[in-house]
Amino acid sequence: MKVYQHENVLFQGYRVSHGYDEVFAPDGSIRPTYEFLANYFFNLSIREITNRTNELARRLQETSFSYSVSYSGNDKNVEPQNTANLDCLPYLVSSQEWQKLEAGLIQRAELFQLILHDIYTEQRLLRKGLIPAEVIFAHPGFLRPAYRSLPAQKSLYLYGADLYRNEAGEFVLLSDITQDFRGMGTSLRNRIVLSQVFPSLYRESHVHRVAVFFRTLRQILRGEGDAAVVLSSQDNPDSFREDAYLAQYLGFPLVQADDLVVYASKVYLKAVDGAKEIQSIFRRLFDAYCDSLELSHYSQNSVPGLLAVQRMGQVQIVPALGVSVLENLALIPYLPAIAKYFLGEELRLNTIPTYWCGDEKHLKYVLKNWDKLIILPIHDSLLRGHNLTREKSLQLKKMVLREPHAYVAQEIPQLSLAPVWQKGVFSPAKIFLRTFLVAEGNSYQVYPGGTARALVQEEVAAEYRKDIWVIASEREMEVSLLDRSREKLVISRFAGYIPSRVADNMFWLGRYLERIDMLTRYLLYIFDKIRENPLAENGLLRGVLRSLTRLTGTWPGFCGELNNETQLRLELKRVIYQKEVAGTLAFNINAFMYAGRNVADRLSQEMNSVMGHFPSFLQEKELEEFMAEADQLLNYVSSMYGLIHENMLRNHAWRFLEIGRSLERVQLVIRLVSAFLDDEDFGSLEMFEALLKIADCYLSYRRRYHFRVDRAAVLDILVYDEGNPRSLVFQLDKLTPLLEALPPSGSHSEDLAKKNVLKTRALLEIEEETLMGSEASNKDIVSLFHKMLTLTQQMGDHIRDSYFRYVELQRQLEDLLILE
């Protein structure tokens, strides 16, 4: 085999000895499709390419969903993201080549529509023996309850394919996708980011635009009105982020199973202002988890009754419940005959030779050629991989012999290669391709692009993504999701429903943001003092530390027996990093991120990108290191405040966020002041200073009272000062109009919440004399504050009861053993 090597310095280490090279022809020349791109890169320096690659990584990190946090408190809270792996070099396909591929894919999608319809109705293909019965009956995606439940006209709205390019340069299909459309959102995001980082290259390469695909998808989902949702699940954080991204791009609310409910054979979204009827669902949740009445009985949260609604034709589900039977590798060997039967045509797209082990002859062949084949379960093409150990291979053989119908064998594809940028040079990587189709009229429209997975198999295996560019001979018109129709638009300020889950998470997002803010201020104050004196020697700081434990509730903490410097510093680190313990900084950041991830599609790009910085503070470091960067955390909090103020529409989602923030501020001030008043050292100059600094009122206090220390003066500024955004009165007065502006929930609790605000306010009026006088003991004041705290906690409960009651426990009817 010929070895290509290009003289350009970028390709010094690039050698390909077998397989189709995407960029270089066998004679070493650059393929015409890549000429423009190659010349563009030849003019860039190594440094510049590296810079742009870093810029790609940075932008991907900043796109909404590039952070990942688990809330479970298990280890590995922050996963490193593989979003950084987008390669700077796109994967190019010429229009002519793509058109040929398109024709093959469209034929396949049309054929799959016919098969799907047949499997769930007449089953002629089974009757005639064109598909062996086990290929359908033993596939977990064949949902018997879905029999005769799919829409009669069109049920396969989306189709996708995994492909590769063989040695002859032809596209060959590896597997079909009908349900698991992961990668659709990633493809879109990669396209956007790559075109931002290489604007002129993108502009001048005549790339087919992808927006038109999503416009078609949106039209299909939208139907008459706007009542469509994207149904996803937080259980899989990676795909949840991708779904959120897609939902935001398509402009539909992102919901989870328990946001939806079936009443009277219709699907409703549980919104803050009541149930809203939904006409169509872009389903990203696998069908087995969608309906615990008829599908899996074990799924805890589903939409019971959903299949009944599909059956009655009252909701459009895309992909329809039941389609996953076509993610079926065992169909591949039978498709040529099926194509003849249904279409009278040959298959246009090449397929990798596939053998179904349920067929005796095939099985014989497979066993004879065992080491030259890849064995896969018929329903799971993701388990792709060979190179098994001898032991694993034997184990697999046993499984295949036990249930031959559950497996296929595929020949090992000779993948094509393309360069990826790695450590300052281009290295060859093996390429898999994925693209998608959406129904349009009677046929299908192909996504002009997709994602290429590029596997580098040198010393260390690495995986990259490449954006697929279909290169037109001429430039294309811009398309965006904004509708250009000439019909007169009805002016509206209605931006879709607010699911109760969104309201709930907005509320908590606000609350945790405030907790992070105050805790960070607290820590910064302590750090300031540590820089002057070691902790153990700083006797005056002990009261401040004890109060910190009272505030966070991380008992026994500093109120326990901590004497030497090591113990004290250890405790401080605990308050920062111990994420399992409620009240610590790490806990609050995690909870903040969890809420944020739930509403990521509701926040702006900028807010998401600021939020993307928070998890970096969860990585445990030395105290000194944390001290050096803690003020950065406060900056991010302030950025959030700024964006909330300047960057958000004043809608209900914003209101819930603000209510959360105000309520939390009220509670934090009450708890902070109580924590200090409770300390034996209260009264010292240091304690006053600490309290005022932590409550962010130090400067205003000094302006008014210079260095005089007085309890009443402190309480005045923290409780009664109407001009101080940290004061109780300020925040309580803010709450009432926010609560008034919420939609009626129809619940009695709504009024109770408002009443609680007034009660707290009234208590402050009544007790002004006590608080402002000098007679009451610190204890009296603390107990008064406790009363207020209880009132505001009840307020939170009432808000929950009126707006966040979306989680209802689902149970199965108990079953009885059949006796005689």
Next chain:
Amino acid sequence: MPVFRIRHLTKYQYSGVVRHGHSEARLIPLDMQAQKVLSWNIHITPEPRITHRREDFFGNQVLYFSLEDPHQELAVEANSVVETWFLPLPTKPSTRYIEIRSRIMAEPAFFSERQYLLSSVHCPLGREFRQFFLAICPPNTTLLDALGRLGEIIKKDFTYDRHFTTIHTPVMEILKHRRGVCQDFAHLCISLFRSVGVPARYVSGYLETQPPPGKEKLRGADASHAWFAVFDPNLGWLEFDPTNNKFPDDSYIRLAWGRDYADVSPLKGVLYEGGSQTLQVAVDVDRIAEQKFSLISAETSH
């Protein structure tokens, strides 16, 4: 040709309030060669918001209903009148069980039976089942004989024990401990037959019971019953009741069939809230007539 009136009452009481719920009932008997449904009705309290009847993939009648008013009690009363026939065993020769799999695989017309060769939720396949079966039935045994031999073994070696099993007891445990109830024996037999390549399916229904001599029949004392059927390419589906070691006669009424119990559960549902549940079931199977001729004159050709 007896006619039965069947009343099947299921009552749930909840400790809390159920806000709403969705259910499916498979309580309407099958129409088939050995029986005809003369009439049926199902009363549900509280009044369902939606009811929708359909035939499921296996040909069973299913009634979907949704309850949308808060309630603490659910009662589903299914009444049906069914005429049954005694169908004598076919006289055509039965197939040797060892040949059945290849007969079925060779004939596309039997595509549907092939699903009853696969493992299912309650009926796994395995070597243990195969060995147990082979020890009882040498390879030249016909399917009809195999049923008889298996029936004898279960009668002799297995104990009917309603305290041993729950709905979740795996069938392997039944084989190991040799005790269980009718549902367990049906599942066990299905696993055994499928493991040697014979399609087998689960049948749920009722059996008329006789009061002890000299006593009156108690109300509500009957119960649901379960048995199974196997497929002989020569003779079609053959039902067998392993609990009573007999081929079902005209005192059996079939409600539904499927791969196993999971496909035919008489009543299932998902509730929102509701707390803990107590369940009561009462079944009455009453012989209301003994017809010399079928009530359905047009369909006496069986």
